[in-house]
Amino acid sequence: MSQRILRAINTAAWVHDGQLRKDTDLPYVSHVYGVMHLVSQQPGVDENAIIAAVLHDVLEDASDKYSIEDMERDFGELATAHVRMITKDKALNTWQERADDYLSRLDFISSPPLVIATCDKVHNLSSILADYDEVGDELWERFNSGKESQRWWYWAVYTKIERRLREDYQIDLPILHQYRELLDLFEELFEDSGDIPV
Secondary structure: OOHHHHHHHHHHHHHOOOOEOOOOOOEOHHHHHHHHHHHHOOOOOOHHHHHHHHOOOHHHHHOOOOOHHHHHHHHHHHHHHHHHHOOOOOOOOOHHHHHHHHHHHOOOOOHHHHHHHHHHHHHHHHHHHHHHHHHHHHHHHHOOOOHHHHHHHHHHHHHHHHHHHHHHOOOOOHHHHHHHHHHHHHHHHHHHHOOOOO
8 A cells, every 4th residue: 555545544634524425324434445346356447546536525524624735735736636626516515416426427437436426326325225134214314315316316427427438438347337337226216116117
């Protein structure tokens, strides 16, 4: 492990200190390290991608504590650019506006942030499925956007990323297959409840 990656891990631990996963007692940083692990398992990723994976939620969740200028100073412009590309714009008023803006950026960004976004969604979906097994439909109360919006979101991100990686970059990552498998399991939650497919 390089000193830069170690520094990023320590920075994420400090920045996310005290933050918890939605309606759980799990430290939020467990998600960050999970995403970092998934990214590190993908072929062709470099140190900047791994660092960006560790820091991928910093600007969205704690920019008042650790700014974009701090990140550029500590980790350079490239790793910071990767993070910026997959950071939702908090200046937008609604969840839908932020989601649409994020999706539009997926059409133009380079492959490293696409890989990080994929791993982020895979970790989130894995957590959703595990939590559903424990709490059932109470899970959906954690999301301001609602159950159907979550369904739309994960499929929309998958569709964009899958096209970009396979068509534009000619990359067929293992994590893409895992993402699709998780989406199929996610769909079963809607079939069991009798919801009409989108």
